[in-house]
Amino acid sequence: MTASSTRRTTAARSRFAAVGSIAVAGALILTGCGDQTKDNGSESTDGATTSAAPLADKLPKEIRDKGVIKVGSDIAYAPVEFKDSSGKTVGIDPDLADAMGKQLGVTFQFENGTFDSLITGLRSKRYDIAMSAMTDTKDRQEGIDSETGKKVGEGVDFVDYFTAGVSIYTQKGKNTDIKTWSDLCGKKIVVQRGTVSEDLAKSESKKCTGGKKITIESFDNDQQAQTRLRAGGADAGSSDFPVAAYAVKTSGGGNDFQLVGEQVEAAPYGIAVAKNNTELRDALKAALDAVIANGEYDKVIKKWGVEDGAVKEATINGGK
Structure with a gap:
């Protein structure tokens, strides 16, 4: 990405x-x-x-x-x-x-x-x-x-x-067409409020064409965002890489989520x-x-x- x-x-x-x-x-x-x-x-x-x-x-x-x-x-x-x-x-x-x-x-x-x-x-x-x-x-x-x-x-x-850096993750085995931030146009992402992931989603949504903006749902903490995605309430989530990777490895014994694409915004x-x-x-x-x-x-x-x-x-x- x-x-x-x-x-x-x-x-x-x-x-x-x-x-x-x-x-x-x-x-x-x-x-x-x-x-x-x-x-x-x-x-x-x-x-x-x-x-x-x-x-x-x-x-x-x-x-x-x-x-x-x-x-x-x-x-x-x-x-x-x-x-x-x-x-x-x-x-x-x-x-x-x-x-x-x-x-x-x-x-x-x-x-x-x-x-x-x-x-x-x-x-x-x-x-x-x-x-x-x-x-x-x-x-x-x-x-x-x-x-x-x-x-x-x-x-x-x-x-x-x-x-x-920052990563995107999805429900395991679902939304396999999402590989980059541009692939989120017309889709819904869950993020934590006040984070780079929220800012990046807003920035990328402005680049979407054909009226297909990114729908962004923001939460007070990352766990709430994960819960929403786990229940099928969104197409993808985004967090700092260590956090996203930890969720992918631990949530549901590793069966809930998968990382997609590459990290961006390393800082x-x-x-x-x-x-x-x-x-x-x-x-x-x-x-x-x-x-x-x-x-x-x-x-x-x-x-x-x-x-x-x-x-x-x-x-x-x-x-x-």
């Missing part, structure tokens, strides 16, 4: 591995995590004591004294972050946060929220950071609404830690930090670089089977 639009919102190009590379780590019932808009509970990763942490002095004093970094996250996006069968928050992001917490001497406390509200929560200081498979884009850095092009906020800084995931909190931003970068250097990063990436998205170093505002 080829396209040029936005991500979990606005970026570029294609990469990643096959669905078989996604490891199934822990029991996951894709429809069992509930509606995240009703779940405002929090989960903590296991941090370390500040006195034993090599990078603790890089943190702002307020956070160092509290010993906690509050993380806004859409905890319904397996395998990046989700609730396991016991209700514990697990995934790529919580594991990386745990490793970073040991470097910084703090606990990363994950708090659940809908994806499209995370930057607002960061702006209102409900969260210290947002870590939720969020794509680093120029629009987000500058506080621009990607659809209207209008300024809507002061923007955020990102500490980039991973790379992912960095970033930890979002308020523009005026450069001390915290730089501390997070130092912690990420440390866990990359000591091998903990590679262990996490390998655990979840997403090695092709690994980065060699943390980057600030690397999104385009």
